[in-house]
Amino acid sequence: xxxxxxxxxxxxxxxxxxxxxxxxxxxxxxxxxxxxxxxxxxxxxxxxxxxxxxxxxxxxxxxxxxxxxxxxxxxxxxxxxxxxxxxxxxxxxxxxxxxxxxxxxxxxxxxxxxxxxxxxxxxxxxxxxx
Amino acid sequence: xxxxxxxxxxxxxxxxxxxxxxxxxxxxxxxxxxxxxxxxxxxxxxxxxxxxxxxxxxxxxxxxxxxxxxxxxxxxxxxxxxxxxxxxxxxxxxxxxxxxxxxxxxxxxxx
Numbered sequence: 001x002x003x004x005x006x007x008x009x010x011x012x013x014x015x016x017x018x019x020x021x022x023x024x025x026x027x028x029x030x031x032x033x034x035x036x037x038x039x040x041x042x043x044x045x046x047x048x049x050x051x052x053x054x055x056x057x058x059x060x061x062x063x064x065x066x067x068x069x070x071x072x073x074x075x076x077x078x079x080x081x082x083x084x085x086x087x088x089x090x091x092x093x094x095x096x097x098x099x100x101x102x103x104x105x106x107x108x109x110x111x112x113x114x115x116x117x118x119x120x121x122x123x124x125x126x127x128x129x130x
Numbered sequence: 131x132x133x134x135x136x137x138x139x140x141x142x143x144x145x146x147x148x149x150x151x152x153x154x155x156x157x158x159x160x161x162x163x164x165x166x167x168x169x170x171x172x173x174x175x176x177x178x179x180x181x182x183x184x185x186x187x188x189x190x191x192x193x194x195x196x197x198x199x200x201x202x203x204x205x206x207x208x209x210x211x212x213x214x215x216x217x218x219x220x221x222x223x224x225x226x227x228x229x230x231x232x233x234x235x236x237x238x239x240x241x
Contacts, residue, residue, distance in 0.1 A: 009153035013182060034213045041184045045152045095222040098192050101185035108220060 003063040007048050007078065015063055016041040019074055026067045027130055035109035036074070036128050042102040043076050043124050050082065070130055071111070077123040084115040084124045133161050141240045143174040143208070143233070150180050150187030158187075162194045171203025172240045174233070178209040188221055195226060204228075208236050 001022045005011035020037035028036065040063070047061055059080060066073045090103040106113050112127035131154065134145040142165060147154060165173070175191060177183075195205040206228040210218060218224050230236040 009151070012153065012184075013149050013151055017182075031213070031216070034216075037182070038184060038217065041151065041182075045184060045186065048152075092221055095226045096192060096196065098189045098196075099185075101188060101221055105185060105217075105220065 001065040003065075005044075005061050005063070007059050007061050009045065009048055012041050012044045012048070015044060019063065019065060022065050023072055023128070026072055028072060028128060032128060036072070036126070039106045039109050039126055040074055040076070042106050043074075043126060046102055047076060047078055047081065047084065047124070050084075072128045072130065074126045074128075075123050076126070077121050079121050081122045083117050084122045086113055086115045086124070131157065133158065135165070138237050141172045141174060141237055142170045143176055143236075145176045145178075146180050148179050148181050150183040150190060152184060152186040155186035155190050159190045159193055162190070163197055166194070166197045166201060166203065171198055171201045173198060173203070173205045174208050174230075174236045174240075175205060176208045176233075177211070177214055180214055181211060183214050183217060185221075188217070188223060191223060191227070204240070206230060206236050206239060208233060 003015050003018055005015050016037045019040045020033040023033045023036050044061060059078060061076060061078050064075045087103050090107045092104045093100040106126065110126050111129045114125050116123045131147060136143040144162060150158065173194065175194065198205045208230050210229065228239060230239065
């Protein structure tokens with residue numbers, strides 16, 4: 001499955017929901033689908049906040065989902081966006097903190113989180129084992 | 131989008147939207163802050179309709195609590211869905227919020 005959205009926050013919930021629906025069809029249980037949905041939303045939010053925000057076609061965000069029998073992979077990429085730096089350690093901040101939860105949620109609820117950069121394309125890959 | 135509210139004397143119940151996410155977090159935060167600045171300091175944030183909440187949404191909950199506490203007030207959470215409750219527990223917000231399953235218990239908490 002492939003989804004293409006503008007780099008604005010408005011498109012994030014529907015895109016994350018589409019990924020969760022796809023994951024459910026791929027045999028992921030409902031609670032893990034919810035976790036994947038939140039993680040995808042956090043990844044998209046991060047790219048929108050720190051990537052190229054202009055609503056230009058060449059800055060659109062592409063989400064590609066792949067079912068590899070043992071795991072589900074969701075790749076989020078933005079052409080011409082700045083490199084995505086995945087933190088090496090991400091701990092849940094204190095409960096009174098008003099920021100810093102996005103990466104820890106991704107780390108805790110997914111099995112793998114990685115980034116790559118090639119041909120001007122920044123790719124953040126989220127993996128959930130089946 | 132205007133948040134729906136109900137008033138119970140000194141307590142205001144605020145019905146949060148079905149999605150509490152980055153795209154509407156600033157607006158929801160502003161509306162709750164306005165209520166607190168107008169004198170409401172005992173807030174019930176009703177999560178029963180919230181089916182999707184990201185970290186921006188969680189920040190709205192936390193900022194509301196902090197503004198209320200500065201004014202000597204309190205914020206409690208009402209009836210989160212199982213999924214949202216899992217997120218609240220993962221991020222340890224249950225350590226700073228009282229969470230109620232029914233409205234009457236939340237209102238009694240402030241009585």
